[in-house]
Amino acid sequence: MSDTKTAAYICKGCGLGERLDTAQLANLAESEGKCAITRQHDFLCNQDGVGTIRNDIDNEGVTHVVIAACSRRAKTEAFNFDDVALTRANLREGVVWVRPDSEEARETTQEMADDYVRMACAEIQYMHQPAGNQEAGSNKRILVVGGGVSGMTAALESSKAGYEVLVVEKTAELGGWAAKLHRRVPTREPFADPQDAGVVELIKAINDDQNVQVFLNSTIVRTSGAPGRFSVDIGTESGTTTTENVGAIIQASGFRNYDASQLPELGFGQSPDVVDQAGLEELAKQANGKPIQRPSDGKEVNSVVFIQCAGQRSNAEGHLPYCSGHCCNTSIKQAMYFKDANPGVDTVVMFDDLRTPGNGEDFYRSAQRKGVIFTKGKPQGVNKNNGQLEVKFHDMILDEDAIAKADLVVLATGQVPNSGADIEQLAAASDSEDTQNENAELTVPVDSILNLNYRQGPDLPHLRHGFSDSHFICFPYETRRSGIYTCGPVRRPMDIAQAAVDATGAALKAIQAVENASVGRAAHPRSGDLSFPSFRKEGCTQCKRCTVECPFGAIDEDEERYPVFNESRCRRCGTCMGACPVRVISFENYSVDTVGQQVKAVDMPDEFDEKPRILLLACENDAYPALDMAAQQGLVYSPFVRILPVRCLGSVNAIWISDALNSGYDGIMLMGCKKGDDYQCHFVKGSEMAYDRMGKIDDTLQQLQLETERVVTHEVEITDIHRVPQLINEYAAKIDEIGMNPFKGF
């Protein structure tokens, strides 16, 4: 530690100088904070202020920097010194902006500032400048799994950006479902007529692209490694296997059609004249612009009924609960196949809610102009009567039962994702096997897409209804396996146009991943972070909590069941660190100590001062920004709270809680993102883990004969600007009610 030199810089700008005794803060940094250099500056983020710091680093040998000024989220470009360990004491958004400028508030406001300087000085002593991931892989090739529109688009977009691409396609041809279409929904003004699917051109572009290598009749037999250094075994139908190294993977494995034979009540399987949308595309392709003939007897179709939402948007057994998004536009398009060939054909689209996103509204109007009839009705059954199909339905506008006669009935069924094995089910199955056979191998089902050799299972975790997604608004394309991205209908139901956009997004993500991986940086959401977790092997008890709880499957186990960190797969959330009961996991700049020492550094007034202390551990993704924004709006909260940002609530180690209670804090608040099915946690499972763990803290509190209200957890969104100070104030009142922590002073 001899070469460590810490400097503290106290800014007097933005009113800090007027509101706070900065000389006292400098004093604290020097005496308690053990800083070799302390400087006050009138305007620290200006050229002179930044220059002062730079000069100290370059010429005075400063290795650790404490900046006591504004929030760590402000002035990040000015205070960007990437060659030192750095921390920020938040005196502006954390203190003066949330406190009234009054004489009676002066003392408690100063106490807040004092504590934040103490905390920063305590933290910096345990921080190291991250050295970057030594395991960095520098392979920048991108593997695309699936040769449909999504996969081909992802491949071409990656290639255009200068990256080498491998495309693995299970079948003998590129093109996927789109190649089976007669026409596609229009993509251009005036959005009035079906247009060529454009697949031939796409395939040609792939074949002409020197950067793209295609493996047909091939599947992924095994995937191992991490971003920047994946190793993938590609197996062909004939049994040969080639091993390829890639930097990132885009899974565009698409969808399969819902099995319409589960809908006998709608006539599928009962009559050949009842088809699904894919079946109709086949008939239309055969007809090729001439009148479409019905399968049973080849008679020209004079009347056709499209039944929307067949077996989907329904909670009935075996149905899909979701909307597949494209089927309304698809039926409109297919109705036009008939109308364009012969305007005299009766075409009825029977819908409950017609959903035509994007320019589909224009397409819908075009169909109405062409005379396609749209009937709001609930189908009750399809039967054959005297050689003609009859669709029984309830007309929802006229509120009466009616019958529509048709030569052909088309069922608009939904998309089922090709997302491979459900690893949660696999895990549950293997748990039960474990009880019988300790050495039971995980049986990989035939339909695994990636065959990952991760301990967490062979495929990407499913989010909902079998789709592999992470969060469809906040971080699309991301999956819970770093360096592997999904796009197209495997991620959520979608049409060709959406899949193409999706593929482009995923390609960008993959490019970002290989670039970050090659320099040892983290990917989303701590993009650019150079720190990574390490563990002290001698202290580890091989409990497996870190490997199980890592939301991203970044940690494997070796033969002795010690954790094996795949740094490149790691998102740096610290959930492993929060999980570790023996506290052996740490990051260079974020550890049990960097936080724990801050908790302890706060000056604890004794019981009779009537100054409680509340520790607030705030997630840096949503809660901390919300607090900053509350400060920007001049909202006031209790001066007794001390806020400590954490990477994710998942990184909160129980020791911090018990240490805080032991050292006299009267209450502890945790603020993290929304958990559960509609989670907003940037690390997927982090906030949920924290809730689970804090549930167990209740027992500890009861053992200590403390009120369970001493530790509370809140879900907070970034927009909760007014709610966050309110929560703090309510909690301060609550603490006032239940009284001071009896452990104070012990």
Added chain:
Amino acid sequence: MAKKQYSFYPGCTSERKASAANYMVSVNAMCEKLNIKLNEIPDWNCCGASIGYAEGGELPRHVMNARNIALSEQHNPKQDIVATCAACWLGAKESSERLSASEQLLADTKEVLKEAGLDVQLKNETPIRHMVEVLIEDIGYEGIKEPMAKPLEGIKFAGYVGCQTNRPFGVDGESFENPMYLDKMVETVGGEAITNYERKVTCCGGALAFSEPEKSQVQIKDIIEAAYDQGADMIVTPCPVCQMNVEVYQGQINKTYNTKFNIPVTYYSQLLTVAYGGDIKQAGLDGNIIRAKRLEEIASK
């Protein structure tokens, strides 16, 4: 300022001893003060009104309006056609739009007009406008204020815009759901506008007033009740059908619903005339069945 000239389409209700005769009186007085010259279209005919469709059909209705437009083009060339009645404005404007959009209809119309030695050009040189459009767009609120001699201080007006002055064409690009021009006009001449009058654009049931009076009177009752609820002293409207329906049936409504309605229903032109210093007669206030006493007080000061 030079006199602004318009080709004027007064409409049936504005005739002497017709239901909106007093509207016409006040419009004349108002235009005098605002330096507006109205050149009546000679030998104009009825627009067919909204109810004309049932027996009249499509082409005959357009012919009625095209005849007026043709006469205007012939006698008042290059002058905008201005109507004071919502139905006249709407009928003429609707026919003009429909004929402009259909070559067939226009050709048929021209053929019929030949009977009277007339022709219609519809080159859009003479837009068809409502009097309030002339006030707002050509004169402007500042201009409306200019001749003011007696602000209408202390009177609370519920501005009842009604249907056809408002829909489907609208005035000055204002919202169909909450147009503000009538309120602004009231405030411009010193009155107090109830800007959130909730029946501002409610239909008075005009077309059913004769045939199914019990239905239309429910509408009228709501319109008046809402005005009273907001403390209105009187209602002001730009439409002769609205004016008549809301005014004349109050007695019958009182009988049916045991209410005590007695609220004056005035025209914007009456407000402006009084504000400009006109007397009771010039403002046509003697034509109101329920006398607008507070306006009359100002007018006779």
Added chain:
Amino acid sequence: MNTLNTAMVEKYRNDFLKEVEENVEEGHWVKMCMQCGVCSGSCPFGPDWEHPPQEIFMMIRAGKRDEVLATESMWMCTSCYNCIVRCPRELPITHIMHGLANYAHRLGLAPKMNPTRRFAKIFWNNIAKTGRVNEMALSLKLYFMDGFASGVKKSLAMAGVGLGMLKTKRLNPFTLFRHKGVEKPKQLQAMLKKAKEIEDRRKGLAS
């Protein structure tokens, strides 16, 4: 009249939508309705309609010709244009309702006793006679359309209204005897007659 109706049934068979598109003013818009129901919810007399516009459009598509043409519904329209300005598809609903009413009336299928239908007929005849509305004649004709006794009764009920109008010089009893209309009413009548002939010819309604 009935021969006209029979001819139309013959001509269009079961395709009522096509019949409406070809013969009803703005009828070609019917197929564009997207069944959102905003029109029905916006109509001031919505609850009084046996079939609100949304339903009428659906019935036309479902081929319910007799029900549509015989309903009183369209006759409830007050031409307030609320539906037009609110329709997200910008259908000219008011005009379609007028057109349907007119068509039903032309075919003799509109409800005979519907008061609005009868008023509309009286009104048009009133204006077609001289070119301008004769308010006095219109009111009296209306009150007496169900016969003398009923007319007296209605007139008495409306006496207060009429008296008020008379007193304020907004009703002229003398127009009963001499009403000033356009200068050449005969010429106007001829024009309207010709217009009707052309329209009937265009729509195949000429008998």
